[in-house]
Amino acid sequence: MLQILTPSGDLVAEAPLDLDMTTRLYRALVFARAYDRKSTALQKQGRLATYAPFEGQEAAQVGSAAALNPDDWLVGTYRDAAAMWMQGYPLDLLFAGRTGDERGGSPPEPINVMPPSITVGGHMVHAVGLAWAERLQGSDRVAITYFGDGATSEGDFHEAMNFAGVFDVGCVFFCQNNGWAISMPRESQTASETIAQKAIAYGMPGIQVDGNDLFAVFSATRDAVLRARLGEGPTLIEAMTYRLGPHTTADDPSRYRTEDESAEWRRKDPLERVRIYLSERDRWSEEWQAEIEAQASAEVEEAVAAAEALDPPGVAGVFDAMFADLPPILAEQRRMAEEAE
């Protein structure tokens, strides 16, 4: 397993990022945590629909997305808001999407981030197609797709990996192995020793990294993205991380896992090790921490306000979005639905 920065903030290999960039990404980690906790709070107030928290997985998402070019494709899931935000997805639209407003699924051009996949696994094959089409059009844009350990049991994972290998496309498969697929532990999900080793079967490199280590995640993703961009094919990255919270706000993890396990992972927190690292290099202070937390909180509040200020979606919009032109048979149903509204 690739590790560069230990949980106690010690470097065990050369840092792949300079101090300025590390500082920027630390702010992103703090921001991601603020967004995540705010979303859970909003859900409890009934202002968001079911939410899937990613606390504990911030470094996996921020570190990997930081390795992309701004116009690379990102195809993630409902638990990947931090990665999506890193790649330019507007925060207010992330919130709008979680209120059930489908306008949250249409980021402005030229942001090449797909709306979060709600089905498990169905999106991985889209990333393969995106990468294939970019190559056909002579572009060196790559596609990265995010998924969890549970999704590797879906047939889509096999088909996407196999297709990517055969088509030799510039696609990075980024698995956040957070230990649990709802209540199923990783060892009940697959008899493979690691998820990374599955790459061998598809003729591509696979690498396991400490997913709570910003540096290791960035380094591995940067290498995989470079390979993809140079036309050297796909890569599978397994980021070892942990879902500190529930599967979703509708889930209670105390029913299936121990407090001890979560506590152990708390000690491997992805933010804390970067904080220590920066602190030891005089790049961190309590005042600055308070300042960036306040900034994150303000930006998150602003995005929530923007999302909540949108006019409520109307039923006509559902009909209008379905097809480029509304078929006559639907025009009548649209009229009836509007009357009933």
Added chain:
Amino acid sequence: MAELTYRDAVAYGIAQEMRRDPNLVMLGEDIAGAGGVFKTTVGLLDEFGPARIRDTPISEQAILGAAMGAAMTGIPVIAEIMFSDFIAVCFDLLANEMAKSAYMTGGQLSVPVVVRTANGGGSRFGAQHSQSVENWCMMIPGLKVVAPSTPADVVGLMAASIRDPDPVVFFEHKSLFASKGEIPEGEIVDELGTARVVREGTDCTIAALALMVPRALEAADRLADEGISAEVIDVRSLVPLDTKTVLASVEKTSRLYTVEENPRLCGWGAEVASIVADEAFWDLDGPIVRITTPHIPLPAAEALEDMAIPSVDRIYETVSKTIG
């Protein structure tokens, strides 16, 4: 005018669009070197090369998923599913992904994919390779569904489907591949959502699709010998559905028959019957009659398959006995 088989019309139609749009690509199993297991894509590899005519692993989910991903970059894509029965293997990608993309992105991400597939019975391929599954797709909001019955319609509706910004499932009928028809000179582009009156009549309307169209026409010839004037409509497109043409015909004839190859429950004709009962009830002089395959797995045995799928005899006899 050139005469082409329905089979050759498929490649002819695809080639017309590939010449027009250099971004158009196609992927599927055995479509390149083999020219398709039904020989519907012969010659395309030679003309357009392996980057645009792309053989894939046996991987229907990835075929539709990759087609959708590629289309989301803005290029049109044709994806072939070898037998329409296999749509069941990749239904998630079709029904939950492609069909929902435009809605779930507020109309931003349409998916210009044409899913071509060989549909229907008559070839003794059995319960898992002979089904008519157009109704599976018709019931999914967000998909368009087309099923041509003639070579000219194959070309024209293929062009319309490829140029359409929404996902279209294009059903090619296996038992029509050998049939022949005239193809007009020049570029042919038809319109989705348009039915066609293929035989005019005054006593009853027979609405049919794909292989059932020539059978309905033959039955109408025999009915004419008995003095029954049947109007035959080739429905052509299930989504969008051209209800105007059907309703106008029923207004004239006052009787409606549907001829459907799909198993009876929730077949496309049930929707047509419902619409006609709703909007043209007072024009009707008798009950709407659906002539369908029974609600059974399609048998492989020759005699049983022939018994199951509506035949010219069954259409003729049903109309003759019930028109009163």
